[in-house]
Amino acid sequence: MSATCTRAYSLLCRFFPSMTRVRFAPSPTGDLHVGGGRTALFNWLFARKTGGTFILRIEDTDGARNTEDAKRGIEKGLRWLGLDWDEGPDAGGDCGPYFQSQRKDIYDTYLAKLEAADRVYTEDNGAVRFKFSRTAITVHDLVCGDVTFAPTEEPDMTVRRPDGSYIFHFVNVVDDIEMKMTHVFRGEDHLSNTWKHIDLFNAFGATPPIYAHIPLILNSDGSKMSKRDAGSAIEHSYINEGFLPDAVFNYLVMLGWTPRADKEVLGRDELVKLFDPAEIHSSNARFDLQKCQWFNAQYLRALSPEALFAAARPFIEAKGYVIADEATATAAVYSVKEKVSLLTEIPAWVHYFFREDYPFEADVTEKLKAKPENASLLRAAAAAFTTATEWTEASVQTAIEEAAKGAGVKPGALMPLLRGALSGQLRGPGVNTIGHLVGKDSTLRRIERALGLF
């Protein structure tokens, strides 16, 4: 960022802290793209940081492929990420309507201004073109610094189609003027076109906003990320895959900006506090699913038992498991929280808490049958459980240890057997935790059922 820009920016923030106005202006194409989500996120961070206004404007001038469903997809993604907008659909505001499809009169008015200034001409078929100034134009960018474009040799830019509808560059600039945007955070893919926007601002006699072009998110192989790629769509890749919004928020921020902090796991409030647009990176970043999942694991583990259960519940029920007792289910889910990094992984770790006919995995059957005396060890454990007078994690533990002692083996020899019998698998929370949570009766039934394998 240039010194002039830095100064202008800090002055603006110091004296007019709540005058900043930024917007996210997506074309409603369905599921929110991560790149778009992150663009929205930086706009939101800046608005919250400066006490300004975050506006959502739907650029739906291409009526053919902009459906109501598509619009809802965008809004769902934004809401899920926690990016609330102060003006826009459902929020209202003084600069509406916030759908470009409803702003034709405004565009007509602005086109008239260009006509009056002799900056447009109509072609034979009715299309209207804007006469470029064909002077050198410098973009003062918060991220990229000053970028100067030589006088263009491109043909004049079409701003209105023969059918009367308007082109992106035109409506985008008109709306940014009308909606009084002070800053524009957008993808770097727009940098090369920004001189056209500035040319338009100048033609309207308006002051361009301060631009900040943020780097793009690439696939792990460095190619451009598009719809079908892993991690590309908020609902499909994150909501449905068991990510937590805060984790995705945190990861996405880190992909374009490194906060000055001694840790990476930072909450929204901390990120807002630390955010400095001048520190946004200038190079593209590759998407790393493993790192994103690591963030998710961190946030998962920080959840309270109740919050974790609430988040996991839909994923458990989607597998068809019936939750009869919420308190037990909550404890069951909490007992495996540090074994997973995605909510979608939880059902496979807790399914046996919700049914008695859980399958015995192959290695369990193998383990149990490996030694003939395993059956008697299980019977010894059952006997110890039967005589237990109380049923807590501690008492279950004690019963197991006593059964092992009585049978002349170490608890470690009995544990895997019991684990396999009670859960059908060789991994999971402590055996005493499983026994305690499923209850005494079920514990005995489960051992009996496992005995049937011999």
Added chain:
RNA sequence: GACCCCUUCGUCUAGCGGUUAGGACACAUCCCUUUCACGGAUGCGACACGAGUUCGAUUCUCGUAGGGGUCGCCA
């Protein structure tokens, strides 16, 4: 093709003329441990290349290469 942006471990990055080039994810080994994990410790691993400027370049300048982007009556 023209123009624009970018270039530190595999990935995300710190660094802002002198550092044993630091951290995180991933990976490997060890410790902990009834399993799976968590956690802890250690290790592996980078300044794209070539010229300058300088006593000294990862850091500044130029070039080359590579990656990305833009050049629509898409947004």
